[in-house]
Amino acid sequence: MTTFFLSVALGLCFLMLFSLYRVLFGPTVLDRLVGVNAIGSKTVVLLLLIGFLYERIDMFVDIALAYAFLNFVAVLAASRYFHKRKGLYEESFLE
Amino acid sequence: MTVSSNGGVKKGSTPPRTWFKAFFSFLLTFVFMFLCWIVLSGKFDPLLLWLGGISSFFVAYNFYDLLFPALGRRYFIIFLKFSAYVPWVIWEIIKANFHLLYLAFHPRLKEMIDPQIITFETHLKSDIAIATLANSITLTPGTITVSANSDGVFKVHAIDSQSADALPGIMLTKVAQIFGETI
Amino acid sequence: MNLLVVLFLLVGVFFFLGGAIGIIRMPGFYTRLHPAGILDTMGILLMVTGIALYNLIPFSFDSLLLSIKIFLIVFFVFLSSPTATHSIVDAGMRAGLRHWTNKKRRG
Structure with missing residues (x-):
């Protein structure tokens, strides 16, 4: 079971690279924000899996819960910050 | 009950309901908060239980009408x-x-x-x-x-x-x- | 029981994969939000349910408390994910981003 958890965790890390593409090359700022949000939601599960691998799940649950809260607040704050910015590199939007 | 027309709960502006209803709502909030504390802490030291009791008491005392505002039959049916x-x-x-x-x-x-x-x-x-x-x-x-x-x-x-x-x-x-x- | 856990985790990873591929492939900002916000929520739901089940296997009171706590993450994500998605959409709307439309269909 440990091997399985490890492979699932590695798979999640691999998926994070996909979202990282959006963070790096996203045409607008908000696209990057979407990518960061996706990475954050994968991290929550990854933390729980790491907790099983270290056999300290009781500690890692707290970290995962706090991370979920933090991810939510970060996305809210960032999207409020970009509320009224005009022209978020819109020209790359037209295909 | 005290649910205003736009659904928000008016706090303070309404005269107190019957004393019993307010107390029951306080008690329900207290029990709910204390259960949350137990689930989140997961330990049963007397010190931690006391701390949880005190903090849930403060929360329930100040905000008893937020979580369970109107204990009418209507509220129960909605739930x-x-x-x-x-x-x-x-x-x-x-x-x-x-x-x-x-x-x-x-x-x-x-x-x-x-x-x-x-x-x-x-x-x-x-x-x-x-x-x-x-x-x-x-x-x-x-x-x-x-x-x-x-x-x-x-x-x-x-x-x-x-x-x-x-x-x-x-x-x-x-x-x-x-x-x-x-x- | 272990089989159920494995199934939950694999299907969850599959949903995450769909979300990640959707984020890359979708054209336009608003369409990208659909897989990002919702397939990821579904992936979290499935994977965390699997993890909570696995934690429950040597059943005891402590493990039950811990599983409830793990499940609290799902509850919170279900509350917060629509709010975060809506907040991003709102920011995009106010910034005046145009949404990608399918020109062939519209003619």
Whole structure:
């Protein structure tokens, strides 16, 4: 079971690279924000899996819960910050 | 009860209800907060239990009318109906998720999707009904609520015409039924 | 029981994969939000349910408390994910981003 958890965790890390593409090359700022949000939601599960691998799940649950809260607040704050910015590199939007 | 016309709970402005109701609502909040404390801490030291009791007491004393505002029969019925609504909406989410998954893996993606913004009006009055409907629409894949105001006008971004057609539909009926509103 | 856990985790990873591929492939900002916000929520739901089940296997009171706590994450994500998605959409609307439309269909 440990091997399985490890492979699932590695798979999640691999998926994070996909979202990282959006963070790096996203045409607008908000696209990057979407990518960061996706990475954050994968991290929550990854933390729980790491907790099983270290056999300290009781500690890692707290970290995962706090991370979920933090991810939510970060996305809210960032999207409020970009509320009224005009022209978020819109020209790359037209295909 | 004290639920005002826009669904928010007026605090302070209303004269105190009967003393007993306020106390019962306080007690319910206290028990709920204490259960949350026990689940989150997971330890049963006397010191930690005392700390949890004291902090839940403070929270319940100050905010007893936020979580369980009106202990009327109406509130209880709404709670029961809402509990019946949650499994249905989760099932709906799961069904629609597979549709979105199929879209994401489809090789000719750009021909399949047809994004559009649609607007529809409802006659929902209370804030909580509007918030429930907006969150349900967002959670159902293929549709995202862009804006919803207190007049009940919803602006929804749908990813293809299939999800756009299904929109106000049965979900609106169910939400209106829960909160006892006209559609 | 272990089989159920494995199934939950694999299907969850599959949903995450769909979300990640959707984020890359979808054209336009608003369409990207659909897989990002919702397939990821579904993936979290499935994977965390699997993890909570696995935690429950040597059943005891402590493990039950811990599983409830793990499930609290799902509850919180279900509350917060629509709000975060809506907040991003709102920011995009106010910034005046146009949404990608299918020109062939519209004619």
